[in-house]
């Protein structure tokens with residue numbers, strides 16, 4: 688789906704957060720500044736987390752209390768899987784919270800089959816329908832691609848479709 692503002696990405700994250708169950712893992716990919724943390728802020732809202740997550744600069748993980756606990760990992764600076772094992776990541780990944788991982792591509796082999804995969808791309812609009820991938824920090828357009836179990840994904844899509852027209856008014 689396409690988002691043309693930070694607010695819309697937060698709203699998409701919020702709808703996503705509302706639909707998540709304990710034990711869900713979300714792997715986020717996308718270049719620097721693509722909006723991974725922005726999406727996590729929305730997910731936190733959807734989970735009724737009172738605080739606003741930000742980028743954990745020197746810690747790999749921040750935990751937040753909500754309807755379901757939120758474990759927010761940022762693997763940008765991780766040295767390898769050993770470091771994740773050192774903090775006992777499995778207790779979070781396979782616990783009863785929701786785990787969201789920025790820079791998931793840094794340590795691919797820790798994610799189970801049922802992980803929800805989200806990739807955010809920065810796009811520049813060209814013409815009416817064509818979007819071109821671009822390393823452009825001035826663009827507010829993001830392509831948010833979500834992969835997950837069919838049934839879950841279609842119910843998420845229909846929820847977002849209901850909410851989106853209200854947002855663009």
Ligand SMILES: Nc1ncnc2c1ncn2[C@@H]1O[C@H](COP(=O)(O)OP(=O)(O)OP(=O)(O)O)[C@@H](O)[C@H]1O
Nearest residue numbers: 690691692693696719720721722723724725827829
């Ligand atoms: N449609 C959009 N969705 C999300 N963010 C947007 C959008 N348009 C512009 N932005 C801006 O893009 C930036 C996204 O920053 P954010 O910290 O979420 O990126 P990130 O992917 O987490 O980067 P990093 O890899 O450094 O953690 C923010 O400054 C935000 O305002």
Ligand SMILES: [Mg+2]
Nearest residue numbers: 723724742789
């Ligand atoms: Mg970030």
